[in-house]
Amino acid sequence: MDSPPEVTFAPLLFGGIAFMLLAAGALVLFLVVYQKRLLQQQLRLRAAEATHQQALLAAIVEAQELERERIGRDLHDGIGSTIATAKLLVHRLEGPQPLDDRADLLGLVKEIMGTAVQDVRTVSHSLYPVVLARFGLAEALQHLVDVSNEAGTLAVELEVEYPRPLALAQELALYRICQELMHNAFKHAVGATRLGVQLRQRGTLLTLAVDDDGCGFAQPAPGPPALAGAGVGLRSIDVRVQLLRARLHRASGPGQGTHTRVELPSAFVV
Structure with missing residues (x-):
């Protein structure tokens, strides 16, 4: 069954x-x-x-x-x-x-x-740059360039295209970066005849560029800058760039001058 x-x-x-x-x-x-x-x-x-x-x-x-x-x-x-x-x-x-x-x-x-x-x-x-607090980054850079031209032997040229100002903290960081880059050029750009500073804000990108036509230097090995291995001035620049969440580009070579560019993306532009 x-x-x-x-x-x-x-x-x-x-x-x-x-x-x-x-x-x-x-x-x-x-x-x-x-x-x-x-x-x-x-x-x-x-x-x-x-x-x-x-x-x-x-x-x-x-x-x-x-x-x-x-x-x-x-x-x-x-x-x-x-x-x-x-x-x-x-x-x-x-x-x-x-x-x-x-x-x-x-x-x-x-x-x-x-x-x-x-x-x-x-x-x-x-x-503390009083001009920056009162009149903004563009006027502060102009004042810095004017003082440098009066006191130094290296002619400094400034180009500004800055329609939308940033917050004061960001402007101060960019000002210090430019100040340090100019100081480095005065100190190390042997044989330079001109120093160019540009602040441009186009579309979604703000760029600060400092270029000289001096002796230049050999490029370090590729890779992110090491905070412990660079000079104090370069470390301060790297720190401020990272705090801004910006991008830093350096280009140089013997006899080719030094070209530095800081790019701040639109996500952090006020």
């Missing part, structure tokens, strides 16, 4: 249920392992980001301390010695003996004090 159909179907049903339970268990196990690996990857990324942020912070602190050291040296060696010289001349003018060159000494004192006033303005402007 044949067995009822439901009795024959029972093993198939139990087998299907067991297979579904095994599949569900395998899926749960896969999800648990996947979530664990994803969490580990996120932790590694956070650790790498934290290490990078610490390197940036250390570079910023170092650059600030060295900038303070430079300003202190300028105050002591430049303004301090100038005022000390003026003080000696004033004491000489106050002496009891008559002086035939009193008028000449007085004129020299006035000239020295005028130089000291100009040096104070230069140092105060390097600490």
